[in-house]
Amino acid sequence: MTQDGGEDDATVPVFFLSDSTGISAETMGNALLIQFPDLHFERTLIPFISTVEQAREVVAQLDAAMDGPVPPLVFTTAAVDEVREELLKTKAPIIDFFGIHMARVEEQLGARGLREARRLHGVGDVRRYNDRMAAIEFAIEHDDGLSPRGLDRADVVLLAPSRCGKTPTAMYLALQHGLFVANYPLVDEDLETTDLPRPVRDLADRCFGLTTTVARLSRVRQERRPDSRYASEDQCRFELRRAIAMYDRHHLPTVDTSAASVEEIAAVVIQTLARQRRRPGARPQSGRDPRRGRTPR
Amino acid sequence: MTQDGGEDDATVPVFFLSDSTGISAETMGNALLIQFPDLHFERTLIPFISTVEQAREVVAQLDAAMDGPVPPLVFTTAAVDEVREELLKTKAPIIDFFGIHMARVEEQLGARGLREARRLHGVGDVRRYNDRMAAIEFAIEHDDGLSPRGLDRADVVLLAPSRCGKTPTAMYLALQHGLFVANYPLVDEDLETTDLPRPVRDLADRCFGLTTTVARLSRVRQERRPDSRYASEDQCRFELRRAIAMYDRHHLPTVDTSAASVEEIAAVVIQTLARQRRRPGARPQSGRDPRRGRTPR
Incomplete structure (x- = not known):
């Protein structure tokens, strides 16, 4: 089940969800996971979740993972409210990098963010x-x-x-x-x-x-x-x-x-x-x- | 003051703090800031903050920024408890990507993370x-x-x-x-x-x-x-x-x-x-x- 662990090691399924490339979700999620060098993770990236229907399919996948031997860890950076709210309906525990911090940033800037799926590294220039x-x-x-x-x-x-x-x-x-x-x-x-x-x-x-x-x-x-x-x-x-x-x-x-x-x-x-x-x-x-x-x- | 804004635009100072390279802090911070295309940000990366003394110097810099026309936004991914706790003493509002999520991940995994400054993209292999x-x-x-x-x-x-x-x-x-x-x-x-x-x-x-x-x-x-x-x-x-x-x-x-x-x-x-x-x-x-x-x- 794991590549280099013993037989007793349980692999933790990890999902990175995004309405864009998922690079932020992976970067931040991995920065946390690397603090657990003794655990084994099986990582799945699901990028470009752009509609509520797609979000529902992802939720079905996460809920199915909840029936496995080890509950999954789920990280999301989805910025679109409808998509994020749909994702948060999963039975799986989910860490929402966007929602929690966005509210705080909006408060500090005194401005509302677009809450759109946006490109982190635009090349418009x-x-x-x-x-x-x-x-x-x-x-x-x-x-x-x-x-x-x-x-x-x-x-x-x-x-x-x-x-x-x-x-x-x-x-x-x-x-x-x-x-x-x-x-x-x-x-x-x-x-x-x-x-x-x-x-x-x-x-x-x-x-x-x-x-x-x-x-x-x-x-x-x-x-x-x-x-x-x-x-x-x-x-x-x-x-x-x-x-x-x-x-x-x-x-x-x-x-x-x-x-x-x-x-x-x-x-x-x-x-x-x-x-x-x-x-x-x-x-x-x-x-x-x-x-x-x-x-x- | 800003590169392409009008004279009325205020530039928001943004600091990315890390005890490692700061790539996670930048990636996640920018994923939030990009939701505010009408605001102007002046970004400063302070990586490799590895001692309490260095953290104190950074706090002095942040507190000085609080005396500017626009209060700064501060993002940190510092993983070492002493460093993070020192940084959190700043008068500036600070968004701690590590602390808040780490507690949650630890709870879900039923294991304590190392809480060390760690390398996200090790090349040991x-x-x-x-x-x-x-x-x-x-x-x-x-x-x-x-x-x-x-x-x-x-x-x-x-x-x-x-x-x-x-x-x-x-x-x-x-x-x-x-x-x-x-x-x-x-x-x-x-x-x-x-x-x-x-x-x-x-x-x-x-x-x-x-x-x-x-x-x-x-x-x-x-x-x-x-x-x-x-x-x-x-x-x-x-x-x-x-x-x-x-x-x-x-x-x-x-x-x-x-x-x-x-x-x-x-x-x-x-x-x-x-x-x-x-x-x-x-x-x-x-x-x-x-x-x-x-x-x-």
């Missing part, structure tokens, strides 16, 4: 869409040290040995924050000295060094190229030690990616950039706001 | 990390019809004229859902017939057609290449009409990207894939679960 696209294209063009062309337009340059998480971090920062991110792989040749590699030598003020643990890097590489020198602990230890020496010498901000997600790594990069820019003598702004991506208008 | 990386690398390699090599390994092929949103959607699906996504740009030559372009001809069962409106496509292209034929409404109308004829002929699922975000487009793609796979005679699974990416264990 054509200029912002184009900026974001340019950022993604820049990240693709400058993935894995591919092109030195226009590298000086980078807001962020990620340095690290292979498989420390450069590429997903670069893509996430481009996609979610609209930053121009290049990434550059440190290979043995680069690691012979603690000088910055030539293509990024003049960009130290926007370089970030990624690190990880020897054990994790070796396991990640082992999955990719089993029993290779590339995956050996010795080689991983050498590369990480030399990389860290390089970061230290140039006082680069570093992020340990061994237990972090791309979201977390990105959050650290963004915070560091914000701090650096507040410093006297910081390099001139690119005109881009690094936090722009997270906050839809 | 090396195999999953590698799968995700492979998906991102596949998306980069197969961006904009770049390479026909290994195209048959695609879970999803996005077809559309230039600037309909293929690349960000492909990257998001790879990054968040671990899907192998290729994207193929429909150019005039492809649009002369309603046949599928040769490289994707045998992949109709996993093709998605993206559409948009003539007005939006023209505006997006106008930003990129002002006053070009490429950006003209006539050209955009032609390309979209021909593309839709192609989608129709092959019964491709389509997504209108004109008012949708990458998150929404991705959600539609994922839902369609799940429906298709439930159909009798569906093509064999790739072994990848398209929803895997959203639900950390």
Whole structure:
């Protein structure tokens, strides 16, 4: 019944309901569930519930789940009153993220919310869409040290040995924050000295060094190229030690990616950039706001 | 004071507080704020509040904001009891997403949550990390019809004229859902017939057609290449009409990207894939679960 639990473990059915994509319901619901690492959850997302009829079908599904061995947990962010009220008729216990907070926000703002199924990350702004696209294209063009062309337009340059998480971090920062991110792989040749590699030598003020643990890097590489020198602990230890020496010498901000997600790594990069820019003598702004991506208008 | 409002508009300061990245606080807070399209918000994210001392500094900042012309709105997802309790001492009205729901979830599960600052999207699983990386690398390699090599390994092929949103959607699906996504740009030559372009001809069962409106496509292209034929409404109308004829002929699922975000487009793609796979005679699974990416264990 559970993937990695013992036979006695009961799986808790979890439902995320939404009249939109369900991203808020999942994000907030999972932020709560992750506090229970010993329990097993079976998650079902039901997005785009837009009519009372659809809501009724969902209620039937939830009520059926109530007859299972473990009662379900249900999270909803439905914003449309009729849909939400229909959903709340279920026999299952239901946590309504929208209703309870909306009333409070309305009270504080002294205004009534639309209570419509709305898009959290609208892309109505054509200029912002184009900026974001340019950022993604820049990240693709400058993935894995591919092109030195226009590298000086980078807001962020990620340095690290292979498989420390450069590429997903670069893509996430481009996609979610609209930053121009290049990434550059440190290979043995680069690691012979603690000088910055030539293509990024003049960009130290926007370089970030990624690190990880020897054990994790070796396991990640082992999955990719089993029993290779590339995956050996010795080689991983050498590369990480030399990389860290390089970061230290140039006082680069570093992020340990061994237990972090791309979201977390990105959050650290963004915070560091914000701090650096507040410093006297910081390099001139690119005109881009690094936090722009997270906050839809 | 506001970017696009009149002089009478008051900007509401909004704070998102977290002992982790703040992604949950932002996501849930913005899902509420978006219900007030006529108000102007100035958002501040304060992540990684991990000690009582840091919480005290934040409280001082919030209390100072209370002396401004408009009282702030504050959202927190801090999970650590001491930090949360300290934050709740602010004079500002504060919406505690964690506390109120955690008590309810604990009651329903009959278990006490850890109440620790925890990572929502942990990457502890090396195999999953590698799968995700492979998906991102596949998306980069197969961006904009770049390479026909290994195209048959695609879970999803996005077809559309230039600037309909293929690349960000492909990257998001790879990054968040671990899907192998290729994207193929429909150019005039492809649009002369309603046949599928040769490289994707045998992949109709996993093709998605993206559409948009003539007005939006023209505006997006106008930003990129002002006053070009490429950006003209006539050209955009032609390309979209021909593309839709192609989608129709092959019964491709389509997504209108004109008012949708990458998150929404991705959600539609994922839902369609799940429906298709439930159909009798569906093509064999790739072994990848398209929803895997959203639900950390």
